[in-house]
Amino acid sequence: MNNQVLNTLTLLLLLTKSVLSFSQELKPSNLFGDNMVLQQGVAVPVWGLSSPNDSITVTFSNQNKSTLADSNGKWMLKLEPLQANKTAGEMIIKSKSSEIKIKNILVGEVWICSGQSNMQMNVDNVPDVKAITPLSENIRSFDVKRTVSFEEEDEVTGKWQLGNSSSAVASAFSYYLEQLGDIPVGIIHASWGSSSIEAWMPRDMENDFMYFKNIMYDFDKDMMTRNTIKKSLNAPNGWSQKEDVFMRRQPNIIYNAMMHPLIPFACRGLVWYQGERNTRYISGVPTVNETNWFHRVIGMQEYSDVLQQWILNYRKKWQNDTMHFAIVMLPGYGKGTVKKPDIDPENPTEESFAWMRASQLKALNLPNTSVVNTIDLGDVDNIHPKDKLPIGERLALLVAKNTLNKPIIAEGPMLKSVEVSENKLIIHFKNSNGLKTTDGETPKGFWIADSTKKWKMADAKIEGETVILSHNDVNTPLYVRYAFAGKPNVNLVNEENLPAYPFKTR
Incomplete structure (x- = not known):
């Protein structure tokens, strides 16, 4: 065989391999599968892989949409807005040579539920939530496998299943939302304990925050950390608990x-229950060493700016300016920061979770946001409290009001204004119809101060829809803090028994 013939055969072999390497079976994204829920009322993207330049057709709910795969075999099309439907439907996806049927599809409200350990907490560990899960109808869930990647991935590991998510908060939320909306609910649950907001930040947020750019610069050049993670990901028997925490x-x-x-x-929005990891410092990014390396995250006071930019970034990526974000306020907890871990859990001057709650509430500066008030919940000694049922119920109330336009009361009293009257402060609230206390006693949790900023626990009384504050040692009160403490003792609610939101004026 001469060289010319050999070269020709080699070239043909290479071309054949090249063609074969681009030959892909028709496959939608893993997010599209039996038992899924599709979002009502918006255009619904459907995407996946096939052979390059393949013709793809998607049929669902009397719609028939077509597109061509690109040169890499990637394809995407959009269904027109769908109406809510409890009757299961079937989606057919066709290419020139293949057909895939996705069965038992409902149309309703889809929510991503994300965050750290209090979102991850399993429904089996919360008896009152577990008790209601068998009562759920038309609820479907997709639990995302916990893993990491150095690059932005196109595919996720998980599977739609009938019934509630493994997350107690997500389960309670979906149960009550289904009841309030009389509509199917789909939950995509993606959470991981002890993860910071930085763990969930896309790389392009380096352009927004220099501290994050510095963190990522150091992370990129830390080959020991990167190799440790690679080794864990490639371990044949999975990674250990220590490796899990490290990643x-x-x-x-x-x-x-x-x-x-x-x-x-396509989804209505995202529930975000995260923040504990960012409470170890009140401000700034700490200098770290081998023992506290995992504390290199933004502090509580700056968290508000990062959270708001994070929300805007996600909306841009979803190309959905109205994507709703429901933030779960951190509940009561009696420990402080690294600087001073042992604190008075009711004192408004301590470095406590109060500062994180103030940052979380600033998310309300953006439209299409909600903050779930949990100030009456929590455990002074346990950062993982089990009172998740009321969190889910309050989430559903806010979401039903703000995204389904239900005419309901979904929030407790919120500060409207402070009036100075001689030696008293008069606190005016929004959402204050039927202002009362849960135990019939005077309101608790109010502190006042004059120009000296020496805080005193106020004598408080309800007058109509206001609270009057005073203290014998504060002749000219100027400032007030309400429930601004790690684990405050509070009892102020409105007619729907929803608790008043914490606040501070100084």
């Missing part, structure tokens, strides 16, 4: 593996 406390790489692949799945 989930790194920046960005959870977003890459667990959130980015969800884009642009």
